[in-house]
Amino acid sequence: MNKNVAVIGTGETVFRSHHPDKTYVDLAQEAVAAALRDANMEPQEIDAVVFSMAPTEFMGVNDADKWAVDYTWAAGKPFMRIHTGGATGGSAFHGGWLNIASGQARTCLVVGADRVAETPDAQHILNLIWDRFYEHDFALNTVTMIALMTQRYMAMRGLSEEQAARVVVRSRRNAMNNPYAHLKGQITVEEVMNSRPVSTPYKLFDICPRSSGACAVVLACEEVARKKCAQPAFVHGIGGIANTVFIGDRMGPHTDAEIGDFAEFVLAGRECYRQAKITNPRKQIKVAELYDPFSGMQFPKLESLGFCKPGEAAKLSDDGAFDMNGEVAVNPSGGTLCTNPIGVTGLVRHADAAKQIMGRAGAMQVSNVQRALATAVGGSAQFWAVTVLGADVM
Amino acid sequence: MDVYVIGYASHPPAEKVLGKRLEEMVYDTSAQALRAAAIERSDLDHITIAACDELDGRSISNMLMVAPAGGYLKDELRVTDSAMVGLHLAAMRIASGRYHLGLLASWNKSSTAPFEDVMRMRCEPFFTRPIGLNATIADALFAQAQCAAGAASESKATAQSASLQRAAASNPRGLKRKAATADAIASSSYLATPLREGHCAPVTDGAVSVVLASGDWLNRHPEAKPLVRIAGIGAAIDQYYLGRDRLAGLASFKQAWNGALRQANVRSAHGFGAVEADCQTSYQALAYSAAIGLDGSPTFCPSGSAFAQNPYFCTGLINLIEAIEQVRGAAGPAQQSQTNFAAAHGQHGFAQQGNVVAVVERV
Numbered sequence: 001m002n003k004n005v006a007v008i009g010t011g012e013t014v015f016r017s018h019h020p021d022k023t024y025v026d027l028a029q030e031a032v033a034a035a036l037r038d039a040n041m042e043p044q045e046i047d048a049v050v051f052s053m054a055p056t057e058f059m060g061v062n063d064a065d066k067w068a069v070d071y072t073w074a075a076g077k078p079f080m081r082i083h084t085g086g087a088t089g090g091s092a093f094h095g096g097w098l099n100i101a102s103g104q105a106r107t108c109l110v111v112g113a114d115r116v117a118e119t120p121d122a123q124h125i126l127n128l129i130w131d132r133f134y135e136h137d138f139a140l141n142t143v144t145m146i147a148l149m150t151q152r153y154m155a156m157r158g159l160s161e162e163q164a165a166r167v168v169v170r171s172r173r174n175a176m177n178n179p180y181a182h183l184k185g186q187i188t189v190e191e192v193m194n195s196r197p198v199s200t201p202y203k204l205f206d207i208c209p210r211s212s213g214a215c216a217v218v219l220a221c222e223e224v225a226r227k228k229c230a231q232p233a234f235v236h237g238i239g240g241i242a243n244t245v246f247i248g249d250r251m252g253p254h255t256d257a258e259i260g261d262f263a264e265f266v267l268a269g270r271e272c273y274r275q276a277k278i279t280n281p282r283k284q285i286k287v288a289e290l291y292d293p294f295s296g297m298q299f300p301k302l303e304s305l306g307f308c309k310p311g312e313a314a315k316l317s318d319d320g321a322f323d324m325n326g327e328v329a330v331n332p333s334g335g336t337l338c339t340n341p342i343g344v345t346g347l348v349r350h351a352d353a354a355k356q357i358m359g360r361a362g363a364m365q366v367s368n369v370q371r372a373l374a375t376a377v378g379g380s381a382q383f384w385a386v387t388v389l390g391a392d393v394m
Numbered sequence: 395m396d397v398y399v400i401g402y403a404s405h406p407p408a409e410k411v412l413g414k415r416l417e418e419m420v421y422d423t424s425a426q427a428l429r430a431a432a433i434e435r436s437d438l439d440h441i442t443i444a445a446c447d448e449l450d451g452r453s454i455s456n457m458l459m460v461a462p463a464g465g466y467l468k469d470e471l472r473v474t475d476s477a478m479v480g481l482h483l484a485a486m487r488i489a490s491g492r493y494h495l496g497l498l499a500s501w502n503k504s505s506t507a508p509f510e511d512v513m514r515m516r517c518e519p520f521f522t523r524p525i526g527l528n529a530t531i532a533d534a535l536f537a538q539a540q541c542a543a544g545a546a547s548e549s550k551a552t553a554q555s556a557s558l559q560r561a562a563a564s565n566p567r568g569l570k571r572k573a574a575t576a577d578a579i580a581s582s583s584y585l586a587t588p589l590r591e592g593h594c595a596p597v598t599d600g601a602v603s604v605v606l607a608s609g610d611w612l613n614r615h616p617e618a619k620p621l622v623r624i625a626g627i628g629a630a631i632d633q634y635y636l637g638r639d640r641l642a643g644l645a646s647f648k649q650a651w652n653g654a655l656r657q658a659n660v661r662s663a664h665g666f667g668a669v670e671a672d673c674q675t676s677y678q679a680l681a682y683s684a685a686i687g688l689d690g691s692p693t694f695c696p697s698g699s700a701f702a703q704n705p706y707f708c709t710g711l712i713n714l715i716e717a718i719e720q721v722r723g724a725a726g727p728a729q730q731s732q733t734n735f736a737a738a739h740g741q742h743g744f745a746q747q748g749n750v751v752a753v754v755e756r757v
Contacts, residue, residue, distance in 0.1 A: 001491050023520075049631075053474075055453040062448045062516040063474070066743045070634050076649060079631035079748060080483060081474045083447070085454040091471050095483060102395075102489035104627075129454045238492070242441070242470035244461040256467060267467065275492075379457040383470065 004222035004393045005100045006232030007354035009039025015182040015213035015339045017117045024064055025071040028113040031214035032072045035109065038360070039218040040228050043073030046218070047105035051081040052092035052112025054343035054378070057125045059115040072111055072216075078104070084242075085129070086142075086291065088112070089215070089346025090376025090385030094238050096219045106221045113214035114341035122210050129379070131245070142293070143207060145247065145380055147199035150296035152251065152260035154201065157299070157311040161201045163318060164295040165192035168205050168337060170323060171295075175334025177363035178352075182211045182339040192295075201296065208293035208340035215347045217354065222393060233357035236371065236390040239272030241265075243382040262297075264384045265304035265375070273306070276371070276388040281306045285388070287329045287356045287372040288322075289349040293336045298322075301375065302330070305386065324366065332356065332364040346376025350387060357389050395627070395657070396609040397488040398620035398757065401431025402715055405601040407569045407703035410505035416450065419601045420501050421462035427497065427603035428464070432618065440493045441465035443472040444480025444500035446707050448512040463499040464603070476500075477602060478672075478710030478740025478750035482629050484606055485752075494611040501601035502705035509597060509706075516744065518634075529674075532636060532744040533594070534586035537677035539641035541588065546680040548588050552580045555593050555676035555701070562698025564727040567715070569598065569703050593676045600705025602712060622718050625735065625755040626660075628653025631748045641745055644685050650739075650749040651686060658753035660735055663688045666753075667733035668720040670713035672741045673699040674706075682739070696720075696728040710740020714752060721756040732756075 011034025013019075013027055022030070036043060049072060051065035061067060065081040068074075078099070082092040089112060096110035116122050123141040130140050153159060166189055175184035187205065195205040225232040241264045243250060243257055250259035257263040269281075278284050288307070292298045299313035307328060308316055316322065322330035331337075333352040336345050353372035355361040369391070376385040403426035405411070405419050414422075428435055441464055447455045456463075456472045471487070473479045477500035484498040504512075510528045517523035540546040559573035574582075579592030612618055630649035633640045655661070663669055663686040673679035673695060680689070688694040697716040700709050717736035719725040734756045742748045 001489065025518075055447060057453055060515070061518055062512060063743065064518075065474075066516065066631075066747055067518045067634050069631050069747070074631055075633045076630055076645065078482070078629035079475075080479045080629075082471060082483075083454070083456075083474045084470065084472055085457065095471060098483065098486040098490050098492075101492065102486035104486055104489070125453060129452065129457055131458055132452070240440075240469040240471070242456075242460045242465045242468060244466055245457040264467075268469075271469075379454055379460075382457065382460070 001103045002100050002221040004234055005097050005219055006222065006225040006234040007217055008220045008225050008229035008232050009035045009218035010351040010354055011035030011038055011216045012180045012348065012351060013213040014180050015211040015341055017210060017212065019212050024059055024113055024115055025068045027214040028068045028111055029071040031216040032109065032111050035216035035218050041218060046107050046109045048078040048099045048108045049074040050092050050095040050099065050108060050110045052089045052110060052344055052347045053081055054083055054085055054088040055125060058122060059118040084383040085378030086342055087346055087376040087378030087383035087385045088343050089348065090350065090387065092347060093217065093350045093387060094240060094385060097235050097238060100219055100221050106224055108219045109216060110219065110347060111216040112344035112347050114343040115212040116210040116342055117212055143202065144199045146294045146297065147202050149259055149381060150201055153296065153300050156260045159296060159299055159314050161193065162189055163314040164206060165189045166317060167295040167298050168192045171331055171334050171337040174324060174332050175338040178333045181334045182209050184334060184338060202294060206295040208337050211339050211341040213341050215344045215351055217347060217351050231358050231391065233354035233389040234393050236388040236394055237272040237276030239268035239386045241268040241384045245380050245382055247380055259381065261310060262300040262304045265301060265386065268384045268386050269305045272386045272388055278388060282308065282327055285328060285371045285373050286369045287332060287353060287366050289331055289333060289335065289353040289374045291336050291346055291349055291376045293340050295337060298330065329366045332366055346385060349374040349376060353389055357391050395485055395489050395624050397485045397624040398607050398612060399604060399622050399718060400607045400618055400620050401427050401605040403427035403430055403603050404712060404715055408599050411503060411599040416501065416503045417459060417462040419503065420459055420499060423601040424464040424497060424499050424603040427605050431605035433605065435464050438464065438468055438495055438497050440469040440487055440496045442480050442484040442487060442496060442498045443470060444477040445472060446474055449502065449504045449507045449707060451507055464497045475748055476710055476740050476742035477708035479742065481711065481714065481752055482627050482750050485624050485627055488606050488608045494608040496606050498604045498606060500708035500711055502707040503599045504597055504706055505599050530589065531586045533675050534589040535636055536641050536745040537588050537675065539638055540677055540681050543642040545684050546677050550680055551593050551676045552576050554679050555579050558676060558679060558695060558698050558701045561696055561728065562702035565697050565702040566726050568698060589675060595674055595700035595704045597706045598704050600703060600708060602708045604711065620757045622721055622754040623757050624752060626654040626657030626753040629750040634747065636745055644681060647682065647746060647749040648685060650751045654751035654753050660753060666693060666735050666737050667730045668693050668696050668717060669737045670697055670716045671695055671699060671739040672709050672713060693730050696730055710738065710750065713738040713740065717754050721754055
């Protein structure tokens with residue numbers, strides 16, 4: 001058993017809609033090579049590999065991870081693919097942590113790639129995630145699903161569409177500092193509000209892009225981490241929770257976890273914070289890389305993860321509390337709103353959070369980050385993963 | 395490893411489960427495993443799922459399945475490789491010290507899936523898909539490579555299949571199909587040279603759930619009775635492309651095997667009462683048994699392996715159950731001389747690209 005596990009290297013490709021010059025496995029290899037360089041390691045120093053890949057229908061090769069084995073130097077090693085929908089990257093990171101924490105490995109590579117835009121309509125694929133008897137014909141997809149949840153949050157907590165639009169403005173501004181981000185640039189609240197309506201309350205600019213690219217993270221036990229990395233990002237806590245697929249069962253006075261509040265994160269966060277000894281997230285966590293593919297998701301997440309009380313997040317956001325120089329820098333990378341290669345997105349959140357601890361975030365760097373948080377969400381917003389990283393061992 | 399099996403259940407084997415939806419199969423199996431372990435679902439601190447979207451016919455299969463599997467408001471992770479990879483992850487979760495009581499659930503209802511279409515779509519689009527590779531052809535290429543290397547022949551494969559089918563026919567936990575004669579196997583149709591239909595284990599429907607606990611949890615619950623300890627797990631993946639060395643070398647199988655034995659501190663295959671390997675074809679049985687020095691041994695696949703039942707994605711966990719029953723002395727007609735250790739194997743990917751071996755120890 002290894003008590004302490006740390007990120008010692010990260011690698012990302014540039015994310016964009018298409019990479020016509022690279023295959024799926026080329027992308028995975030590019031990210032792995034970058035992560036190994038960052039970790040000052042050779043492929044043979046990796047003991048085990050965890051692959052992060054969500055639905056394969058986006059790019060049309062079942063078990064694409066097995067194809068990538070030859071390109072990620074995984075042959076001859078323990079290998080597994082983890083898949084919890086959009087939460088995959090966070091779950092895969094937890095899988096990498098488990099390889100080392102269990103003592104089965106001293107080093108573990110977590111890698112994933114996705115090509116979401118290979119399919120003409122990702123939302124058609126994402127309609128197929130629901131039950132074919134009850135929900136396929138309901139026009140349910142990830143956009144309409146989250147729109148319904150956000151409508152509920154707005155009704156419960158009083159969020160306005162303009163407040164959500166400010167999240168887009170902040171995210172794209174932050175993404176200008178991220179060399180790998182898909183969408184970036186100066187944008188106004190008016191431009192967000194005037195973009196094409198898609199599913200109330202969401203307009204086009206409130207919604208993430210379909211991204212292609214890859215990410216890799218090298219995890220190591222403390223002994224290796226101390227040798228290889230001047231400032232590792234130690235894993236302080238992990239938490240995960242799964243809920244039922246049926247959204248209607250997750251609202252109202254008798255539910256165990258109110259979907260409008262993303263209350264699953266209360267449960268997952270509580271366990272993660274217990275391990276990480278976090279009692280006041282807003283004071284103790286300097287950076288939060290949240291999995292927010294839609295602008296309105298950020299508010300209930302910040303509240304359920306304890307950064308503020310229910311209903312307070314929008315006002316704090318308006319006041320700049322979550323800006324780069326605010327109390328908590330939320331998504332310095334631009335986050336999922338700017339880059340969403342679904343099967344990898346959670347891993348990107350973890351890589352970008354780790355970079356902040358390691359002092360390797362470049363223009364995204366927030367000063368003096370001792371703790372950073374990363375999340376991922378998947379399925380019908382039913383799979384939830386949260387991780388706290390820190391600058392030293394617990 | 396300080397990891398113990400305290401209960402398990404498998405769905406009654408069937409060529410096709412017609413009277414239940416998949417979620418009903420899995421709910422029934424997980425509920426039975428919890429009863430077998432004498433615990434409540436609320437006692438669990440996590441769940442691990444092993445399932446294949448494409449065989450289940452639904453992207454993100456665990457969306458619907460996580461609750462009937464037992465994972466409502468539990469910390470859930472899922473692997474897509476095979477049930478034995480799920481066992482590897484589930485055991486690591488316990489061994490990490492972070493988790494103490496978990497359920498592993500896996501299933502296969504491929505009677506409702508276009509099995510070979512799913513396998514064909516596993517091919518990358520540039521080389522292997524245009525030539526029409528699928529699981530059967532990959533297995534045939536493996537068989538050819540084993541024959542070329544002198545480890546197998548068609549007549550040996552026929553005899554091996556007849557032997558496995560006889561063992562399977564008397565396995566009370568299997569489908570109890572009548573065993574085919576060697577003549578019938580030798581005259582069955584070719585599927586892909588040199589594989590004949592009689593050399594291949596038919597895919598069936600099934601589900602398996604296993605309850606795992608830490609030593610710490612057992613110390614705090616002296617009323618709980620562990621069935622076996624997971625003494626060691628080895629896992630490895632092989633190259634994707636099916637070159638001669640890849641097909642003939644069994645590299646990842648040997649790595650997984652050696653890793654599991656090293657961790658369990660077992661010197662060789664002769665230290666096991668039984669080795670239950672995942673043999674989709676009798677050529678695979680010949681190759682595996684030769685690789686570990688058990689060719690012709692009655693301790694190699696006494697259950698009949700996949701010929702007894704073959705819920706493809708979770709056949710490895712069926713093997714785990716057979717191994718557990720062997721060390722407990724409860725394997726029935728398949729029982730070998732009872733020893734402290736037995737091994738279970740699972741494979742996944744084209745021509746056994748990935749392999750996992752688990753060693754279970756009597757407690």
